[in-house]
Amino acid sequence: MIINTNTGSANAARILAESTSALQKSLKRLSTGSRIASIADDAGGAAVASKFSAQVTRLNASRANVGNMISFSQTQDGYMEKVAGALERMSELAMLATDETKSNLDRNLYEQEFDELQDFITDVSGKDFNGTALFSSTHLTVTVNTAQDGTASTVTFAGANLGASTFTILAGAASTMAVSTAAGAALSLQKVQDAISQLASDRAQVGANLSRLETERNTISILRDNLSAARSRITDVDVAEESANFARQQILVQSGTAMLAQANVIPQSALRLIG
Secondary structure: OOOOOOHHHHHHHHHHHHHHHHHHHHHHHHHHOEOOOOOOOOHHHHHHHHHHHHHHHHHHHHHHHHHHHHHHHHHHHHHHHHHHHHHHHHHHHHHHHOOOOOOHHHHHHHHHHHHHHHHHHHHHHOOEEOOEEOOOOOOEEEEEEEOOOOOEEEEEEOOOOOOOHHHHHHHOOOOOOOOOOHHHHHHHHHHHHHHHHHHHHHHHHHHHHHHHHHHHHHHHHHHHHHHHHHHHHHHEOOHHHHHHHHHHHHHHHHHHHHHHHHHHHHHHHHHHHHO
16 A cells, blocks of 8 residues: 555546547537537648538539520520511611602601610720620630549630621611611611621520529539538548447546545555554
8 A cells, every 4th residue: 555656546546537538629610510629639630621622612602603694695585685686677677668658758757766765885885894894706615523633624615796797787787787668678688687697696695604604503513512511421420420429428527537536545555543
């Protein structure tokens, strides 16, 4: 029996400290919802989760970019729908002006509306979306994803050019594209029909762009959800499992405290021998 060195007390104190540390770690996991209370818990997992988080953030930005491009294309189509209506009316006016029973004075009445519709097409061709021209031959590129190595995945979309000669001959050559005479009306009718065909092709391209963009947005959403799930498996705590561990550590701390108290009492029995 010894007094100076209480081995039982030292062991009980060490075990109690370990149980207390484990209890605090379990408490932190439950309070934060994170399985990795400290980087030392899972250094490799934390590194992988960090990469996943960065990629998810980039995907959210890509999804926003694609959404803006969808709005851009929808705005394009909205204007082009109105241009289609204007061209239909211009073709109607040109057809009416070819009527040989009408005089040039009658045709001048059609010419007034025809000219206004020409000006409308000219105005629409110069519209922009947040400073970016809506109708030009310039292709637009959207970054839809980036790999872990930084490689960008992009999609390029063809533009719809209302400044093409098929349209400008209507908008900018009023002297030749007029319905004030029967001959001019016949020529204008042909040019308007050409413009209607070109506009139909352009609208089909914009529709195809929208379809691709919607597909890309859905794909981005699926990838983002899967990456978020993978990150969750690494970082998020299983509350049921951790709650059981928390209860276990609580019991160990309580029993360890009780046993440490008992270990500190044992050396006192030496006093009986001395007395």
